[in-house]
Amino acid sequence: xxxxxxxxxxxxxxxxxxxxxxxxxxxxxxxxxxxxxxxxxxxxxxxxxxxxxxxxxxxxxxxxxxxxxxxxxxxxxxxxxxxxxxxxxxxxxxxxxxxxxxxxxxxxxxxxxxxxxxxxxxxxxxxxxxxxxxxxxxxxxxxxxxxxxxxxxxxxxxxxxxxxxxxxxxxxxxxxxxxxxxxxxxxxxxxxxxxxxxxx
Ligand SMILES: Nc1nc2c(c(=O)[nH]1)N[C@H]1C(S)=C(S)[C@@H](COP(=O)(O)O)O[C@H]1N2
Ligand SMILES: [Mo]
Numbered sequence: 001x002x003x004x005x006x007x008x009x010x011x012x013x014x015x016x017x018x019x020x021x022x023x024x025x026x027x028x029x030x031x032x033x034x035x036x037x038x039x040x041x042x043x044x045x046x047x048x049x050x051x052x053x054x055x056x057x058x059x060x061x062x063x064x065x066x067x068x069x070x071x072x073x074x075x076x077x078x079x080x081x082x083x084x085x086x087x088x089x090x091x092x093x094x095x096x097x098x099x100x101x102x103x104x105x106x107x108x109x110x111x112x113x114x115x116x117x118x119x120x121x122x123x124x125x126x127x128x129x130x131x132x133x134x135x136x137x138x139x140x141x142x143x144x145x146x147x148x149x150x151x152x153x154x155x156x157x158x159x160x161x162x163x164x165x166x167x168x169x170x171x172x173x174x175x176x177x178x179x180x181x182x183x184x185x186x187x188x189x190x191x192x193x194x195x196x197x198x199x200x
Contacts, residue, residue: 017074017084018082019076019082019191019192019194020192020194021080021194022076022080022081022082022191023080023081023082024081024082024083024084025081025082025083026083027083028075028083028086028137028146029077029081030145030146031077031079031159032117032164033117033179033180034115034117035115036144036145037114037115037165038144039114039144039148039149039165041060041149042060044059044060044149044167045057045058045059045167045168046058046059046060046063046096046150046166046167046168047112047167047168047169048096048099048100048168048169048171049168049169049170049171050102050106050110050169050170050171050172051102051103051105051106051171051172051173052100052101052102052103052106052171053100053101053103054100055100056099056100058099060149060150063091063096063133063150064091064135064150066091066095066096066099067091067092067095068089068090068091068092069089069090069092069129069132070087070088070089071087071088071089071090071130071132071134071153071155072085072086072087073086073087073088073130073153073155074086074155075155075159075162076158076159076191077158077159077160078158078159078160078185078189078191078196086137086138087137087138087139088132088134088136088137088153089132089134089135089136089137090132090133090134090135090136090150090153091132091133092129092131092132092133093126093127093128093131093132093133093152094127094129094131096133096169097126097127102123102171103171105173106123106171106172106173107122107123107172107173107174107175108120108121108122108123108171108172108173108174108175108176109121109122109123109126109169109170109171109172110169110170110172110176110178111152111161111163111166111168111169111178112163112166112167112168112169112170113163113164113165113166113167114165114167115165116179117163117164117165117178117179118163118178118179119160119161119163119178119179119180119181120175120176120177120178120181120187121154121157121161121188122175122188123171125154125156125157125161125188126154128156130155130156131152131153131154131155132152132153133150133151133152133153133166134147134150134151134152134153135148135149135150146164147163147164147165147166148165149165150165150166151163151164151165151166152166156190156191157188157189157190157191158185158186158189158190158191158195158196160180160185160189161189175187181198184197184198185197185198186198186200
């Protein structure tokens, strides 16, 4: 316990872990637009489509049978809270990428989620070994609030790019604004450069 308090203080005291304009929290706020969708994993599918040679559709059993990894990372929300030292367990983006590779001209991805939510991410930002489709956080299954049964985690971008309740990815040659991006948020969203809004 004492160690936990010590390590938290030490993180809080380390400005190199906290991007400009962010405030630390120990709690994990729940943030999204609209209701929490009700999801039945038995009927759930994950589609890979767009600029791919061979589109695929995976069941929940199939995607969670792919190799998994645990990523330790900090969360930075554009509404200015940051939460340090999270662990997310799930399927690396790179595994899904290998399973249905995009065509050579693909440069961007739109991540599709339940209830019409989407977010766009440059492909380069997803081709990193710490980007995962997560089903567990800090050793427990994700709660429905936080994106169960599957959410994306892109540790180095603002957390709105980490879509909850994902249902597929679409590869594109040109960038296309997702839900928050159509409402003024940045097309990339790097917290270290404070890329909060489209005019930042
Ligand atoms: N499907 C979906 N995913 C979403 C959102 C949303 O509205 N719908 N909001 C994003 C935003 S703005 C944030 S900050 C994080 C919050 O994740 P959390 O509730 O697990 O903290 O989810 C992101 N993923
Ligand atoms: Mo957010």
